[in-house]
Amino acid sequence: MRIDWTQYNPASFHDELFDSSGHARPAAERLVSYLTSLGVHELTERQRDADRAIAEMGITFTVYTEGQNIDRAWPFDVIPRTIEASEWLRIERGLIQRLTALNRFIDDLYHDRKIIADGVVPEDLIATSANFLPACVGANPPYGVWANICGSDLVRDRDGTVYVLEDNLRVPSGVSYMLENRAITKQVFPEMFQHASILPVDDYASRLFDMLASLSPRKIDVPRVVVLTPGIYNSAYFEHSYLAQRMGVDLVEGSDLVVGDDECVYVRTIRGLERVDVIYRRVNDTFLDPECFEKESALGVPGLMRAWRAQNVALANAPGAGVADDKVVYAYVPQIIEYYLGEEAILPNVPTLLLRDEESRKRVLADLSNWVVKPANESGGYGMLIGPRATAEEKVAMAAAVEANPRNYIAQPVLALSTAPTLVQDEIEPRHLDLRPFILQGQRIWVTPGGLTRVALRRGSLVVNSSQGGGSKDTWIVALES
Amino acid sequence: MSLLSRVAERIYWSARYLERAETTSRLAQVYGNLLLDLPRQARLGWDGLIEITGGATLYHELYPNPTADTPERFFVADRNNPSSVRASLRLARESIRTTRDIVPSEAWRSVNELYMYVSQELDADTSHRRRYGIHSRVVEGCQQISGLLAETMSHDAGYQFFRVGRSLERTDMTTRILDVAAATLLGREDLARFDNSLWMAVLQSLSAYQMYRQKLRRGISSHDVIRYLLKDEQFPRAVAFSLREMGAALAMLPRNGDALSKLGDLRRLLARPKVLELDLAGLHQWIDDAQLALGELHALIAATWFRPSTSTTMDPPTSRTTKTAPASQTQSQTQIETPPPA
Numbered sequence: 001m002r003i004d005w006t007q008y009n010p011a012s013f014h015d016e017l018f019d020s021s022g023h024a025r026p027a028a029e030r031l032v033s034y035l036t037s038l039g040v041h042e043l044t045e046r047q048r049d050a051d052r053a054i055a056e057m058g059i060t061f062t063v064y065t066e067g068q069n070i071d072r073a074w075p076f077d078v079i080p081r082t083i084e085a086s087e088w089l090r091i092e093r094g095l096i097q098r099l100t101a102l103n104r105f106i107d108d109l110y111h112d113r114k115i116i117a118d119g120v121v122p123e124d125l126i127a128t129s130a131n132f133l134p135a136c137v138g139a140n141p142p143y144g145v146w147a148n149i150c151g152s153d154l155v156r157d158r159d160g161t162v163y164v165l166e167d168n169l170r171v172p173s174g175v176s177y178m179l180e181n182r183a184i185t186k187q188v189f190p191e192m193f194q195h196a197s198i199l200p201v202d203d204y205a206s207r208l209f210d211m212l213a214s215l216s217p218r219k220i221d222v223p224r225v226v227v228l229t230p231g232i233y234n235s236a237y238f239e240h241s242y243l244a245q246r247m248g249v250d251l252v253e254g255s256d257l258v259v260g261d262d263e264c265v266y267v268r269t270i271r272g273l274e275r276v277d278v279i280y281r282r283v284n285d286t287f288l289d290p291e292c293f294e295k296e297s298a299l300g301v302p303g304l305m306r307a308w309r310a311q312n313v314a315l316a317n318a319p320g321a322g323v324a325d326d327k328v329v330y331a332y333v334p335q336i337i338e339y340y341l342g343e344e345a346i347l348p349n350v351p352t353l354l355l356r357d358e359e360s361r362k363r364v365l366a367d368l369s370n371w372v373v374k375p376a377n378e379s380g381g382y383g384m385l386i387g388p389r390a391t392a393e394e395k396v397a398m399a400a401a402v403e404a405n406p407r408n409y410i411a412q413p414v415l416a417l418s419t420a421p422t423l424v425q426d427e428i429e430p431r432h433l434d435l436r437p438f439i440l441q442g443q444r445i446w447v448t449p450g451g452l453t454r455v456a457l458r459r460g461s462l463v464v465n466s467s468q469g470g471g472s473k474d475t476w477i478v479a480l481e482s
Numbered sequence: 483m484s485l486l487s488r489v490a491e492r493i494y495w496s497a498r499y500l501e502r503a504e505t506t507s508r509l510a511q512v513y514g515n516l517l518l519d520l521p522r523q524a525r526l527g528w529d530g531l532i533e534i535t536g537g538a539t540l541y542h543e544l545y546p547n548p549t550a551d552t553p554e555r556f557f558v559a560d561r562n563n564p565s566s567v568r569a570s571l572r573l574a575r576e577s578i579r580t581t582r583d584i585v586p587s588e589a590w591r592s593v594n595e596l597y598m599y600v601s602q603e604l605d606a607d608t609s610h611r612r613r614y615g616i617h618s619r620v621v622e623g624c625q626q627i628s629g630l631l632a633e634t635m636s637h638d639a640g641y642q643f644f645r646v647g648r649s650l651e652r653t654d655m656t657t658r659i660l661d662v663a664a665a666t667l668l669g670r671e672d673l674a675r676f677d678n679s680l681w682m683a684v685l686q687s688l689s690a691y692q693m694y695r696q697k698l699r700r701g702i703s704s705h706d707v708i709r710y711l712l713k714d715e716q717f718p719r720a721v722a723f724s725l726r727e728m729g730a731a732l733a734m735l736p737r738n739g740d741a742l743s744k745l746g747d748l749r750r751l752l753a754r755p756k757v758l759e760l761d762l763a764g765l766h767q768w769i770d771d772a773q774l775a776l777g778e779l780h781a782l783i784a785a786t787w788f789r790p791s792t793s794t795t796m797d798p799p800t801s802r803t804t805k806t807a808p809a810s811q812t813q814s815q816t817q818i819e820t821p822p823p824a
Binding site: 272 | 483484487489490576582584590594595598735787
């Protein structure tokens with residue numbers, strides 16, 4: 001059975017593969033005609049192949065509240081999402097600009113605070129940020145870069161504009177799924193890759209390793225880089241071990257590391273202790289060092305902060321980097337870019353109201369059905385309210401939470417997220433999606449070609465997080481033949 | 483850059499759990515067949531097997547009202563028996579999952595696939611006929627993983643820990659199975675005429691029947707079987723072979739002095755002139771001694787490589803000789819069993 005695309009109706013949303021008159025967009029032409037030739041039945045078969053491969057390869061993510069069954073198969077949709085290379089180049093420039101400025105901002109906050117002195121960002125905003133760590137004041141991470149790995153979430157609105165929805169500067173996850181999605185897509189659609197106009201993504205691990213190695217305090221040929229994981233119960237454990245394996249470095253847990261009297265970090269090996277130069281840590285800031293933060297933390301390493309401050313070990317991302325992914329700080333990013341780089345932001349922010357501002361608060365609380373309200377410091381879609389879909393009780397609870405701690409909340413208009421064709425129970429239907437590219441900054445800066453496309457599998461849903469019923473797609477940056 | 487202590491420990495345990503799953507599977511299969519072969523009046527049940535594999539207390543706790551099917555379920559499918567085939571595979575899978583960055587990725591895929599298959603099959607209501615298929619698949623799967631590591635993993639320190647774990651578990655299982663046979667026959671003159679069937683089953687449960695016949699070229703006798711499984715230098719599941727294999731692997735590891743000397747104790751125990759002249763009761767006692775020594779060897783391996791000294795000087799940990807045998811049957815529970823603090 002051939003695919004009848006006239007039945008595919010993204011309504012008034014911007015669709016990633018089809019334009020408003022129902023024609024395939026240039027970057028998607030090849031893909032669409034290929035899918036059409038396969039037919040729905042064959043496509044469904046390929047989806048099953050993909051699901052089987054995912055189960056056998058053990059590609060999983062973990063859900064916290066599942067008792068014994070701690071890992072779930074990664075939900076994946078076989079139909080890729082395409083972006084034209086020329087559009088991508090602009091997005092890439094925008095991401096580089098954004099992270100460069102954010103790192104300057106973080107470094108400034110932990111040193112001279114010129115941006116506050118100059119009145120661009122209000123002081124109390126930093127003073128009340130839960131992610132600002134006094135223990136980091138005056139520290140000097142290599143190249144003045146605090147967020148070495150950043151995952152920024154991009155969304156496209158009805159008119160086709162791409163916005164930055166948030167920046168993840170603490171321990172962003174998802175890149176392993178981006179890589180595995182591509183590996184699986186190559187297995188199930190090998191025909192599409194023979195005429196290679198799709199940008200490859202598989203050098204991520206070597207880029208990551210080079211970036212991490214560039215942070216080494218010892219300038220030696222082969223610095224010892226490790227990935228620090230909280231352990232198998234963490235939702236991203238699969239990714240931690242995947243990245244360690246791909247980079248050929250050790251995956252360690254807190255108990256594997258020890259800080260010596262010389263304030264250097266060592267790893268326990270079968271030959272005794274060996275020095276560690278760079279830690280790609282996937283443990284949250286406050287669990288890093290029980291001497292400094294959470295006293296009860298068994299995930300961290302006592303003395304780690306001392307070793308880091310003494311510049312005997314590099315931590316990526318640097319502790320305290322999260323101060324800039326606070327959603328209240330987010331509202332100021334265009335001014336931050338302007339301030340440090342003297343440039344206008346290439347990628348716009350979603351218009352954001354700070355609920356600490358009384359007028360904004362009144363306006364939003366009076367009309368909650370038309371706003372998305374988010375806590376400043378949560379990730380993974382937790383604690384967020386999507387006005388049009390919220391129940392009356394949810395709205396009452398959110399209003400109370402906002403009144404109790406206005407500083408902790410922001411509001412944004414409901415965006416009409418773009419859609420793409422998605423295979424749902426053997427039918428092709430439009431589903432909303434976003435995109436998380438990953439940006440690496442050490443000595444140099446680099447952006448993944450594309451990123452992780454996350455898709456809300458429930459009809460009409462705008463929540464793409466895997467912990468909340470989201471799936472994912474392969475992302476193709478397609479260079480058109482001129 | 484040397485191998486992480488924690489990774490060494492998990493590789494070692496993955497080998498032990500895989501070996502345990504394989505042998506337990508074969509044991510359940512063979513023992514089931516043996517019970518079918520023996521006349522009803524022989525009144526030979528699974529109890530002896532449960533007793534000797536050290537699971538009696540747990541078994542009675544889990545099955546206060548046992549039926550004909552419960553012993554096999556306990557051995558094969560039970561999630562709460564840490565030595566069951568299912569639990570062993572699950573622990574092997576967890577160990578390999580948490581060393582995925584080190585072991586070849588095909589090994590992870592194989593163990594994952596095997597565990598998923600077995601788990602699904604065991605959840606389905608299983609007839610005897612299908613159970614036979616499950617056991618064959620477990621044995622094949624474990625051997626496949628073992629072969630895969632031998633052929634695709636660098637034979638570095640990590641691989642040596644796999645060899646050490648496998649040969650230690652083999653020694654443990656082989657001696658336990660001999661013990662089952664000895665204990666079954668002990669004081670049961672009525673079983674004397676089924677001697678042959680029983681010793682044949684012992685050989686089969688260790689995949690040793692064919693090799694034994696080739697080597698001895700005569701009928702089966704308890705004396706020959708015991709000698710073969712303890713002293714043969716060429717059969718991989720014989721104790722002498724396993725100890726030599728373990729010695730070869732230990733020799734390639736750093737700081738191996740204490741472990742090698744403890745292994746020497748075990749070999750001397752095996753070389754005791756009297757060991758083959760023992761009656762069944764004596765054999766049972768000898769096996770107890772051997773098990774104790776194995777437990778001490780395990781403790782020494784753990785102290786040397788898995789939990790070395792925490793001082794930041796580069797000195798090797800001082801040698802610690804363990805007086806009593808610790809629980810060497812399962813991996814220390816803090817490693818992968820305990821959920822982290824919320």
